[in-house]
């Protein structure tokens with residue numbers, strides 16, 4: 219048994235010993251985090267973790283205090299995506315924990331590694347439901363919403379507890395992990411040497427998972443048989459940080475590739491093989507599709523139906539999660555392993571030369587792409603006031619072209635869907651957005667984490683509704699003086715600002731205050747606020763912000779009638795046959 223003093227007498231005895239120094243739960247948590255290179259915490263302080271934050275900061279951990287745990291959680295989740303290390307979010311019990319839980323579930327859904335650490339009430343009181351301060355059975359509630367959940371009751375188990383959390387978060391398919399730390403744990407005292415020994419440095423937290431040679435051979439055979447092959451890159455491919463290998467595979471194969479939203483930039487959107495602007499024909503007309511770190515979920519119409527055309531497709535799927543295979547349609551060639559290892563094995567298996575895909579196919583894709591790009595071009599150059607989406611996005615597209623290293627954060631409906639299509643990305647992991655759930659409110663948390671984790675300038679393009687979910691964090695951006703430029707696409711509402719309530723004098727459910735000045739919000743905290751009414755004004759203001767690195771919020775006035783219901787996914791709305799038009 220390890221020496222562990224949980225009572226004052228024991229503590230006194232050890233102190234009296236004079237031979238041994240003491241440590242406690244607070245210090246062990248901090249030491250365990252540092253030992254494992256987890257040196258940034260996103261959270262909100264309060265009972266019982268206020269001192270943990272203070273002491274962590276004093277110990278050299280960067281502790282970013284947010285205004286709401288959900289935003290801190292989104293920051294931790296995207297930090298996990300950007301770094302391949304679990305992002306850490308720290309919250310108080312019950313309400314703080316619940317506020318962080320949405321982000322934890324979001325991290326799990328998106329396969330981002332994250333650890334939510336929450337203080338909690340004493341087991342004895344919670345289990346008898348005796349009404350402790352902020353009492354809630356947090357562990358039980360977290361379990362179904364994350365990849366794994368652990369509770370540590372003894373200081374001597376803090377090292378093991380954190381090690382389990384780290385491994386669970388990053389190994390295999392990454393995801394969210396909940397770590398429950400009851401208040402009493404923090405003040406538990408134990409011998410410092412024993413405490414040090416109890417810590418665990420996690421070795422090889424995400425071990426390589428090598429694909430079987432047979433799976434590689436099968437995949438290459440299917441690929442070779444293709445007349446109209448397509449590669450789809452998903453955010454798993456961006457997460458894997460196997461950028462050079464993926465580029466080599468795509469270029470060696472000569473196959474057109476389609477990046478999913480957060481995989482944009484893995485290869486530049488301007489790459490000659492990029493089929494981003496020919497999405498509908500490559501999905502419909504391809505005969506063999508290789509998925510790399512992308513799921514056949516709703517974002518890819520489940521791999522079937524109208525989007526995918528008549529002919530039967532053969533799918534090759536590279537994924538670390540074996541159970542992902544056949545989740546929606548038959549996978550002809552499953553390749554289970556980590557993307558780096560799988561792609562390397564595929565390249566090796568291709569040998570010295572690999573037959574180029576039939577020219578008729580690659581030419582058809584290129585022609586379509588050029589047609590669509592040409593069709594879009596004049597719309598992006600309009601200087602209308604109030605702006606429409608295309609006019610405003612046209613200048614933001616130029617901004618990113620001129621600053622390919624900057625990170626683009628993007629949320630909203632029209633603001634999201636149109637920006638995704640219009641703004642070309644040039645480098646991996648530079649586009650962060652709403653992810654698999656299409657969740658509103660990720661923007662400020664992602665912008666803060668992107669700036670903190672990468673040190674690069676951040677441009678956050680936000681629908682006015684989306685911004686409303688997380689807008690108070692502009693204070694956080696100002697407080698830490700982060701190089702974030704927020705552009706609010708202010709069309710006065712959700713999808714449009716033109717709805718009228720047919721049943722009374724209240725405003726319609728989808729509209730906001732007309733002529734709102736979001737730029738004033740950041741001025742309250744010492745940041746730069748700008749009103750932009752034309753694309754020229756918008757361009758100037760964003761240029762200044764990106765060059766100065768000063769926290770800036772630009773209120774971009776968008777025509778309230780410019781958007782469409784639900785952006786590009788209006789078809790997912792259920793329709794009432796009884797609704798009056």
Ligand code: ADP
Pocket residue numbers: 327328329391392451452453454455457458478479480481510511512513514515517536537538539542555556557558653654
């Ligand atoms: P997108 O939304 O961009 O299409 P998804 O989130 O649907 O992407 O898919 C990401 C996939 O990538 C998940 O199925 C996940 O298991 C997988 N994945 C994540 N990291 C790795 C990795 N290192 N190696 C292999 N697969 C991975």
Ligand code: TZD
Pocket residue numbers: 629630631632633634655656657658659680681682683684685707709711712713714781785
């Ligand atoms: N709540 C959460 C957490 N996520 C959501 N996706 C929604 C509600 C529903 N929703 C959307 O799917 S998009 C959206 C909401 C509320 C806002 C769209 O308005 P916007 O963008 O101002 O952000 P546009 O440019 O006006 O379309």
Ligand code: MG
Pocket residue numbers: 681682683707708709710711712713714
């Ligand atoms: Mg809007």
